[in-house]
Structure formats: structure tokens, C-alpha cells
Amino acid sequence: MSTQSSTTEERTGIDEIHILWISEGMSCDGDTVSLTAADQPSIEDVVLGLIPGLPKVNLVNKVLSPSLGGEDFLAPYRAAARGDLKPFILVIEGSIPNQRIIDGEGYWTSFGNDPETGQPQPLNWWIDQLAPKAFAVVAAGTCATFGGIHAMAGNPTGCMGLADYLGWEFRSQAGLPVVNVPGCPIQPENFMETLIWVLQHAAGTAPPPPLDHMLRPQWLFGKTVHEGCDRAAYYEQADFGKDYNSPKCLVKTGCWGPVVNCNVPKRGWMAGIGGCPNVGGICIGCTMPGFPDAFMPFMDEPPGATLSTLAVKPYGAVIRRLRGLTNDMVNHEPKWRHNKQKLTSGYNPHYRP
Ligand code: SF4
Ligand code: SF4
Numbered sequence: 621m622s623t624q625s626s627t628t629e630e631r632t633g634i635d636e637i638h639i640l641w642i643s644e645g646m647s648c649d650g651d652t653v654s655l656t657a658a659d660q661p662s663i664e665d666v667v668l669g670l671i672p673g674l675p676k677v678n679l680v681n682k683v684l685s686p687s688l689g690g691e692d693f694l695a696p697y698r699a700a701a702r703g704d705l706k707p708f709i710l711v712i713e714g715s716i717p718n719q720r721i722i723d724g725e726g727y728w729t730s731f732g733n734d735p736e737t738g739q740p741q742p743l744n745w746w747i748d749q750l751a752p753k754a755f756a757v758v759a760a761g762t763c764a765t766f767g768g769i770h771a772m773a774g775n776p777t778g779c780m781g782l783a784d785y786l787g788w789e790f791r792s793q794a795g796l797p798v799v800n801v802p803g804c805p806i807q808p809e810n811f812m813e814t815l816i817w818v819l820q821h822a823a824g825t826a827p828p829p830p831l832d833h834m835l836r837p838q839w840l841f842g843k844t845v846h847e848g849c850d851r852a853a854y855y856e857q858a859d860f861g862k863d864y865n866s867p868k869c870l871v872k873t874g875c876w877g878p879v880v881n882c883n884v885p886k887r888g889w890m891a892g893i894g895g896c897p898n899v900g901g902i903c904i905g906c907t908m909p910g911f912p913d914a915f916m917p918f919m920d921e922p923p924g925a926t927l928s929t930l931a932v933k934p935y936g937a938v939i940r941r942l943r944g945l946t947n948d949m950v951n952h953e954p955k956w957r958h959n960k961q962k963l964t965s966g967y968n969p970h971y972r973p
Contacts, residue, residue: 633824634675638708639815640697640750641681641760644731644743645714646770646779650805651761652683652713657890658808661816674819681711694732701749707793709818710754712747715763715770716785718778719744728777747785756792756818757782758799760811765800765836766909773913781909783835794821796828800835804906807884810840834909836881841907845877848886850898857943858936860929864900871929874919875902878928882907 643649655663665671667679680687680696687693699705717728719742730740751757759782762768766781783790783798790798801814814837820826830838846852854860854869855878861868871878877885877896880903885895896903905915915922956965 634707634755634822636676636678637755637819637822638678638680638696638700638705639711640700640708640754641679641711641713642697642731642743642746643682643713644729644746645712645716645764646729646777647714647761647763647768649683649713651764651803651811652681654803654805654808655760655811656684656808658812659891660809661812663812666812666815666819671816673823673825674816675823677819697732697746697750700753701746703753706753707755707822708750708753709756709758709815709822710747710750711758711760712764712782713760714743715767715779716744716747716782717770718780721778728779744785747782751786751790751792754792755794755822756796756799757786757790758801758814758818759783760801761806762802762804762906762908762911765802766834766911768804769912788835794828796821797831797835799829799831799837802836802841802907803882803884804911807887807889809887810837810883813837813840836907840883841881843881843883843886845875845880845882845885845897845903848883849877850885850895855932856936857940858929858933859940864902870897870900870902871925872921873902874904874921876905876915876922877903879922879924880905880908 641652643652661671663679663684666674666677669676680693682693685693696705700708714729719727722728727740727742729743731743731746732741733739734741759765763770764782767779767784770777771779771781783800786798788797799814799818801811803810814829817826817829817837821828832838832841846855851869855871859868860872861870862872864870864873869875875897882903885898888895888898902918904918905911908914958964
């Protein structure tokens with residue numbers, strides 16, 4: 621899907637920009653915590669201006685903020701809501717509750733207080749004020765992108781993802797739709813790569829980030845977990861683990877990797893280490909729009925897996941046997957490598973090409 625828009629209002633070529641990060645959606649703040657683990661590049665590198673070609677970045681995030689808190693911390697948000705601070709990128713963490721179902725009676729989640737009434741300012745008010753004024757709007761984590769755990773069946777808040785709230789046709793000042801970076805939590809470098817792309821777009825040195833039909837960065841979410849899994853060869857050979865201690869394929873213990881879009885097994889989690897199935901954790905589909913309901917109960921074999929593993933069994937058994945024989949063969953040295961008196965390597969001194 622193309623994210624280019626002829627309605628772009630904000631010019632690129634920006635040399636200084638704010639990132640206004642609000643983590644007051646329904647969330648555990650895990651995406652902010654995860655972000656602190658990024659090192660290719662780190663958020664510190666971006667804020668300190670160590671990445672060539674990016675605008676100067678002023679990050680405002682409650683965990684990473686140097687402010688004293690309170691109104692000092694809220695000042696840039698208030699200025700942006702008034703239209704006095706721009707350009708800025710709005711990052712939302714956590715799912716968006718439905719205020720309409722309580723019809724003005726209280727609030728589900730808030731961010732600061734209304735200076736006039738002293739009452740908590742609902743998150744939804746901030747999104748309504750800030751999103752239309754933002755250069756770009758980024759949803760960090762599965763809660764903000766698709767609703768996540770808080771939006772599962774039976775929830776009382778009616779919460780949803782940011783694009784559900786703003787509309788999938790929403791366009792920011794730069795003509796971009798909501799940029800979705802799912803993950804429970806975000807994989808740190810996945811988020812940083814996306815942010816860098818948006819910043820380069822702001823600087824005028826990159827086109828809009830290419831997004832898929834669910835507004836995820838295509839280059840990060842275009843492949844399945846299975847396609848990048850360390851254990852995929854075991855699957856192909858129909859060699860399935862029966863418990864979590866096994867180094868073999870985990871599909872029989874509940875791994876959804878073959879049908880989930882995520883690059884974590886390829887990329888690892890921190891500094892390339894980890895990555896769910898690589899280290900013994902089944903994939904529960906945490907990056908997916910249908911998460912968690914579509915993937916529950918988590919520990920059971922996924923519905924399609926019985927059939928697909930049955931189909932791969934005869935092929936896998938033959939392949940495993942043949943590979944075992946070939947592996948045995950190539951695990952021996954050639955017979956001419958010896959310390960006897962006679963050369964048996966087949967050397968021919970009269971050989972002419
Ligand atoms: S552990 Fe999961 S992702 Fe890895 S090979 Fe098995 S089914 Fe695929
Ligand atoms: S491998 Fe699966 S469980 Fe792990 S981060 Fe990716 S989608 Fe989530």
C-alpha cells in the first residue's frame with residue numbers, strides 16, 4: 621500500500637522536531653522499557669544527534685524525561701495541543717479506551733489534569749488534539765496498534781488500536797497514516813528503525829515508510845516467524861519437541877510461528893540475543909491484529925498444525941534419514957590422508973589440461 625499522499629501539508633526538510641510520547645493508553649509501559657534496550661541505534665544516539673542526517677530531536681517521554689514532572693513535563697504537550705509547538709511526532713503507547721460507552725461519566729485513562737477544572741484529562745482528549753497536528757503518528761506496541769490484551773473479548777473498556785480510533789484513513793500533517801509498530805512489547809530495534817525512517821522522511825532524505833495493509837513497516841513484518849526460526853530445519857524434517865526443554869521444533873507445544881508476521885527470531889531481542897522460539901518460547905502471535913483471542917489457548921497445538929505436521933511427516937522422515945546418511949559420509953576424512961609410505965591421493969605428475 622502506498623503511503624504517499626498528495627494532501628501532504630507539512631513540508632519535509634525539517635531540522636528540529638519534538639517526539640511527544642504518551643504511554644497513558646491501556647498498557648504496562650513495557651514498550652518504553654523495551655525501547656531503552658535498543659542499541660542499533662539507541663534512543664540516546666538519536667537524542668544526542670549522533671546519527672548523521674537526522675533533524676535535532678527533542679524527546680519527551682515520562683520515563684526518559686529529564687524534566688521535574690508535573691506541569692514542567694506537560695508543557696510541550698500543552699503547547700502542541702494549542703498549536704504553538706511544531707513540528708512533532710506523536711507516539712502513543714497502550715490501547716485507546718472507548719469514552720463513548722461511558723458517555724462523559726468519568727474516564728478510563730488520563731494524562732495530566734485539565735487546568736481549568738482540575739479534573740483528569742482523558743487520553744482520548746489528547747489524541748483528538750494532537751494527532752491532527754502531528755507530522756506523524758506512531759503506535760508503539762500491540763496495544764496501541766491493534767488493541768492487544770486489553771481489547772480481548774469480554775473487556776469492559778471497549779478499547780481499540782489507534783487506527784481503529786482515528787480511522788484507518790487518517791492522515792497526519794505529513795500525509796502519513798498511523799504507523800503501526802506491533803509487538804508485546806516492541807522489539808527495540810524494530811521501533812528505532814521505524815522512527816529513524818520517519819525522522820529521515822522529516823529531514824527530506826527518505827520517502828514515506830512503506831507500510832503493509834495493517835500499516836506495519838513492510839520490511840520488518842513481511843516474513844513469518846517460521847521463515848526466520850533457528851528451529852525451522854527440525855520442522856522440515858518432522859522432528860518435533862514434546863516439551864519446552866527440547867531444542868527441536870515447538871509447533872506441537874503451541875508455536876504459531878508458521879502463520880505469524882514477525883522478525884524477532886531473525887533479529888533476536890537484545891543485542892541479537894533471544895527471539896522467542898530460538899530460546900525455547902513458543903510464538904503466541906503477539907504482533908498480530910488477532911492477538912490474543914485468535915491464538916488462545918496459548919499452550920495447545922495450533923489448529924492447523926495437526927494437519928500440516930501430519931503432511932510433513934512422511935517427507936520429513938525420509939529427508940531426515942537421507943541427510944543422516946550423507947552427514948555420516950561427510951563426517952569422515954578421505955582415505956588418502958595417511959602417513960604411509962605410498963601416496964594414494966591420485967596425484968598425476970604427467971597431467972596436462
Ligand atoms: S519452533 Fe515455531 S517457528 Fe520455529 S520451526 Fe517450529 S513452528 Fe516454526
Ligand atoms: S516470535 Fe511470536 S511471540 Fe515472539 S515477539 Fe514475535 S510474534 Fe511475539
